[in-house]
Amino acid sequence: MQRKIYKELLLWKETEINKKPLMVLGVRQSGKTYIINEFCQNEYKNYIYVNLFEQDDIVELYNSNLTSDEKYNRLKILLNFDLDQEDSILFIDEIQESEKLISELKYFCEKHNNVRIICAGSLLGVKLKRSKFSFPVGKVKMLSMYPMDFEEFLRAMGQDILIDCIKNCYQNNKQMGIPTHEKALNLYRTYLITGGMPESVESMVNCQSDYIKYDKSILKDILSSYFKDMDKYVTNESEALKITRVYNSLPSQLSNLSQKFQYSLVSKDARAREYAISIDWLEASNMVIRAKCVKTPEIPLEGFIDIETFKLYLSDIGILNNLVKLSIEDILNDNISLYKGIIAENYVANQLVCNGYDLYYWKNNATAEVDFLLYTKEGIIPVEVKAGDSTQSKSLNVYNELYHPKFSIRISTKDFGYNPDTKIKSIPLYATFLL
Numbered sequence: 001m002q003r004k005i006y007k008e009l010l011l012w013k014e015t016e017i018n019k020k021p022l023m024v025l026g027v028r029q030s031g032k033t034y035i036i037n038e039f040c041q042n043e044y045k046n047y048i049y050v051n052l053f054e055q056d057d058i059v060e061l062y063n064s065n066l067t068s069d070e071k072y073n074r075l076k077i078l079l080n081f082d083l084d085q086e087d088s089i090l091f092i093d094e095i096q097e098s099e100k101l102i103s104e105l106k107y108f109c110e111k112h113n114n115v116r117i118i119c120a121g122s123l124l125g126v127k128l129k130r131s132k133f134s135f136p137v138g139k140v141k142m143l144s145m146y147p148m149d150f151e152e153f154l155r156a157m158g159q160d161i162l163i164d165c166i167k168n169c170y171q172n173n174k175q176m177g178i179p180t181h182e183k184a185l186n187l188y189r190t191y192l193i194t195g196g197m198p199e200s201v202e203s204m205v206n207c208q209s210d211y212i213k214y215d216k217s218i219l220k221d222i223l224s225s226y227f228k229d230m231d232k233y234v235t236n237e238s239e240a241l242k243i244t245r246v247y248n249s250l251p252s253q254l255s256n257l258s259q260k261f262q263y264s265l266v267s268k269d270a271r272a273r274e275y276a277i278s279i280d281w282l283e284a285s286n287m288v289i290r291a292k293c294v295k296t297p298e299i300p301l302e303g304f305i306d307i308e309t310f311k312l313y314l315s316d317i318g319i320l321n322n323l324v325k326l327s328i329e330d331i332l333n334d335n336i337s338l339y340k341g342i343i344a345e346n347y348v349a350n351q352l353v354c355n356g357y358d359l360y361y362w363k364n365n366a367t368a369e370v371d372f373l374l375y376t377k378e379g380i381i382p383v384e385v386k387a388g389d390s391t392q393s394k395s396l397n398v399y400n401e402l403y404h405p406k407f408s409i410r411i412s413t414k415d416f417g418y419n420p421d422t423k424i425k426s427i428p429l430y431a432t433f434l435l
Contacts, residue, residue: 025145093121162184203215251342297403301375379405406423
């Protein structure tokens with residue numbers, strides 16, 4: 001499957017000035033190993049793959065008291081691979097198994113910057129935050145990888161022509177027309193089933209959208225694997241229990257009328273100081289995404305956040321729908337009722353993060369709330385998400401009267417459009433990847 005991050009990997013390869021090792025971070029099962037392996041095989045003449053789960057000898061080597069030069073020479077012997085030869089690359093998977101090797105990336109950058117190295121691993125973000133050894137700050141390039149966005153999903157489904165049509169309508173503010181619009185919405189609902197996990201998408205592709213043959217157990221197994229992995233990277237059973245409680249509370253947190261994360265929904269009498277580390281763990285693992293509340297939407301948004309008010313979205317919409325046990329039939333038939341808005345909002349959050357946005361939302365002291373604020377070249381742009389085709393935008397109207405943005409965006413099931421009076425641009429849910 002084609003992934004957008006491949007272009008970023010190519011850019012790293014072609015950079016002559018910066019020879020830093022590359023570290024790819026992302027939630028488990030998002031396709032990191034697959035795409036990095038494909039990149040290394042396609043773009044380099046000499047390639048070697050190392051998985052530290054399988055090669056204890058390398059972990060032991062870097063735990064030894066040898067000098068960095070000695071470790072480097074021994075590494076070449078253990079690999080039986082000349083790292084210094086031209087057009088070569090080393091991919092170290094599961095690098096979180098060796099904190100000392102992570103620290104040694106500084107040595108590679110400074111002493112052997114002719115050597116190309118890519119690193120990845122399960123829950124690597126958690127390991128980096130809790131590492132006892134110093135991280136080679138400034139000596140490693142970091143890339144984030146997310147589950148497949150809707151455009152990548154469409155491409156996997158063989159919908160390249162539809163993608164071109166969506167892009168054309170977006171750029172020229174033209175309507176898709178009922179038949180094409182409905183087809184795109186149906187594919188959006190299919191994406192709500194699979195989410196962006198490559199294995200899940202592949203199952204839908206292989207069964208040619210025959211929902212009876214789609215393997216519904218894939219997302220359930222991925223969810224189970226998250227918690228099995230957790231045992232390796234927590235300090236004790238109490239911490240694991242708290243992390244699980246926070247994660248399992250997220251479906252109800254998202255439907256919370258207060259429009260913020262509430263610790264009381266995790267556990268009775270719970271307090272922030274008890275669960276702050278658990279939330280930090282989930283963020284570091286990329287299992288959740290934090291949206292920060294802004295009371296005054298001015299530049300820079302980060303300077304006007306309310307640190308005690310925030311939301312947590314799940315990193316993948318398919319995982320969310322699996323967690324709340326939604327049936328495929330109810331998703332396809334749009335028979336979700338009140339929770340439909342929560343699903344659409346989480347979906348949009350996923351697409352925005354894939355496009356490099358940090359998530360912010362606006363909430364006043366009354367009842368008005370705007371789902372997302374985008375920091376763009378044209379200023380702060382408010383975004384409201386509707387799961388249906390409703391044009392009522394009370395909160396957006398309140399925001400516009402207070403802050404007068406150049407324009408606003410309403411994402412819904414309606415076709416493309418623009419109202420010059422209200423300055424509201426209408427974008428279909430399936431076109432969110434273009435923002």
